[in-house]
Every structure is written in structure tokens, then in C-alpha cells.
Amino acid sequence: MGVYWAIGVRSFRRFSTYRIATASGAFTNTVFGFILCGIYLTLWHERPGLGGYDVSDALTFVWLQQGLLMPIGIFGATTTVELGERVRSGEIAVDLYRPTHLLLWWLSVDLGRAMFQLVVRGGAPLLVGALVFDLKFPSNPITWLAVAVGLVLGILVSFTIRYLVALSGFWITDTRGMEQLALVLSCFFSGTILPLVVFPGWIGEFARATPWAATLQVPIDIWLGRSPDGIGSALLFQLGWLLVLMLAGQLTTSLATRKVVIQGG
Template sequence: MGVYWAIGVRSFRRFSTYRIATASGAFTNTVFGFILCGIYLTLWHERPGLGGYDVSDALTFVWLQQGLLMPIGIFGATTTVELGERVRSGEIAVDLYRPTHLMLWWLSVDLGRAMFQLIVRGGAPLLVGAFVFDLKFPSGALTWLAIALGLVLGILVSFGLRYLVALSGFWITDSRGTEHLALVLSLFFSGTVLPLVVFPGWIGDFARATPWAATLQVPIDIWLGRNPGGVGAALLFQLGWIVVLLLIGQLATSFATLKVVIQGG
């Protein structure tokens, strides 16, 4: 495990060098946070208690969402972009020659990236929002522990999805079409466009059962204390999707490696 820890640390250091990009991204998220707050205030003024959220819940959702977009990788991240490109270019052969497991290598890279962005970029929009609006903050050590666990599990679910998208390039030659489709699904089903609690009927039930819901909506609901089945059920939901996605990822890795060998790679 030492090698994977070293990979994660190096990935953390790598992303820490992009200071201007990180500051610019945090500023952008903050601006969008104010824009969304204006929209949400109007929406909740017309429909008080929409989705079981009060105004404070809705505003807190906005700032948590903006802080977590990059750490969780809603718009894609290293795994999707770099790994997908390496599959397209054939550089993936170098990765397969390494005496490490392909999925664990990229998982370590992604965790290093996510931890840096969570620590440095994740909290900035939330702090700005807290100065302007009356946001909700949890109390109690156990709640904070559950939030931290929910965030890590959300990142792992996101990695599982993005890893499969990147590996699709082994079969369709170019994974960029899959990446665009995955982005649309992620934006809609994660809670980026609107909290999933406002989706009506069977659409809401379906959206909240998808793995994308486990990436953003579930961790935020843990923060707000709005999980219908309780925190334990929310964490088990995330854990279940992690197991499914990583098992599929392992199978896909095995088949992809076999395909490379068949092609003479």
C-alpha cells in the first residue's frame, strides 16, 4: 500500500502547484453561488418548503454544492480526462507495464486530487456564503464524522463512474462521446441542477436511486440532516454503489487488458 500512498501524496502536491487556477475556480464557484442563491430565493419564496427544504436548507445546499463540484469531480476530473486520453493515444500501455494495479493507481491519483481540492477549494465558497446568508452547520462530533465519511464515499462513487467512462475508450476507440453523456447524467442526477428532493414522483425516486445521487446529494443531505432513512442508510447506499462500481471496474480492467494483448499492445 506504500506505493499507492506515495502516488496520492504526489498527486496532492501536483495539484497544489496550480494556485492561480485554484483561486480562480473558487472565485467562479462563489459568483455562481450568489447567482443560484438569487434563483433559489425566488423559487422558495413561491414554493415554501419545496422538497422538504426550508430557505436555509436551500441556501446551504447551494454553497455546499459549489464547494464540492471540483473535489467530487462532477464535471469530470483527472481520471476521466487524462486516463481517457491515455487510452486514445495508446500511452495506456505504459500504465499496464507498471507493477501496480491500473485501477488502484488511478484511484490514488484521484484521491490526492480530491483531497487537495476539498481542503483548499471546497471550503472557500461556503465561508463566503456563511458571511452573507444564514446557513446551517451541523453540531456534534458524530455528525461531522458522518459528513467526512459521506464525502469520501461520494468521491469514491464518482471515481467509479469516471473510471468506467475512461475505460470505455478500449471498445469505442474514443471515449469523448461517453464523457459528454456522463457529464449530462451527472449534472442532472447528482443534484447540480436542482436538489433531487424537488423532483416529483417516480422521477425523484429514480434520480435518488442512481449512483450520481450518492456523489453530491447524499453527502449534502447528511450535512443538513435530511436523509429519509437516517445517516446509516445514506452511508450504506453510497457503500453499495461503491462495491458495484469497483467490481464492474475490476472486470472492465481485466477485459480491457485482454483486449490490449489481443491487439498486440
């Protein structure tokens, strides 16, 4: 495991060099936070208690969402984009020669990226929001621990989805269509556009059952204390999707490796 730890640390250091881009991104998230707060205040004024959220819940959701977009990789992430490019260019053959597991290698890279974004970029919008609005924070250490576990699981679930999309390049000529489809699904079903709790009927039930819900909506609900079936069920939901997607990633990696070998790669 030492090699994967070293990969993660070096990935953290790598992203820490992009200071101006990080500051610009945090500023952009903060601006969008204020814009969304205006929209949400209007919406919750017309529909108080929408989705079981009060106004404070809705505003807290906005600032948590803006802080977590980059760490979780809702819009994609540099690491998985790089992996997709290596598949398209054939440079992935070099990765397969390494005495490491392809999935664990890129998972370590992505975790280093996510931890930097979480520590440096994730907290800035939330801090600004807390200074302006009356936001909700967990009230006991158990909830804080559950939030931390939920965030890690959310990042891992997001990575496995993006990993599968990147590896689709072994079977299709151009993965850009898959990447755009994944982006749309991620934005809609994660809670990026609106909290999934406001989706009515079967649409809401379906949205909350998808793996994308485990990336953003579930960790925020744990923070707010709004998990419908309790914190334990919320974490088990995330863990279940993570196991399914990790197994799918492992199977896809094995099939992709076999394909490269058969083709003489």
C-alpha cells in the first residue's frame, strides 16, 4: 500500500501548484453560491418546507454543494480525463506494464486531487456562506464522523463512475459522447441542479436510488440530519453502490487488459 500512498501524496502536491486556478475556482463557486441563494430563497418563499427542507436547510445545501463540486468531481476531474486520453492515445499500455493495479493507481491519483480540492477549495465557499447566512452545522461528534465517512464514500463512488466512462474508450472510438452523457446524468441525479428531495413521485424515488445520489445528495443529507432512513442506512447505500461499481471497474479493467494483449498492445 506504500506505493499508492506515495502516489496520492504526489497527486496532492501536484494540484497544490495551481494556486491561481484554485483561488479563481473558489471565487467562482462563491459567486454562484450567492446566485443560487437568491433562487432558493424565492423558491422556498413560494413553497415553504419544500422537500422537507426549511430555508436554512436549503441555503446550507447551496454552500455545501458549491464547496463539494470539485472535490467530488461532479463535472468530471483532471485525473479521469487524463486516463481517458491515455486510453485513446494508446499510452495506457505503459500504465498496464507497471507492477501496480490500474484501478488502484488512478484511484490514488484521484484521491490526492480530491483531498486537495476539499481542504483548500471546498471550505472557502462554505466559510463565506456561513458569514452571511444562518447555516446548519452538525451538532455532535458522531454526525461529524458520519459526514467525513459519507464524503469519502461519495468521492470514491464518483471516481468509479468516471473510471468506467474513461475505460469505455477500449471499445468505442471516441468517448466524448459518453463523457457528455455522464456529465448530464451526474448534474441531474447528484443534486447539483436541485436537491433530489424536491423531485416529485417516482422521479424522486428513482433519482435518489441512483449511484449519483450517493456522491453529493447523501453526504449533504447526513450533514443536515435529513437522511430519510437514518445515517446508517445512508452510509450503507453509498457503500453498496461503491462495492457494485468497484466490482464493475475490476471486471472492466480485466476485460480491457485482455483486449490490449489480444491486439498486441
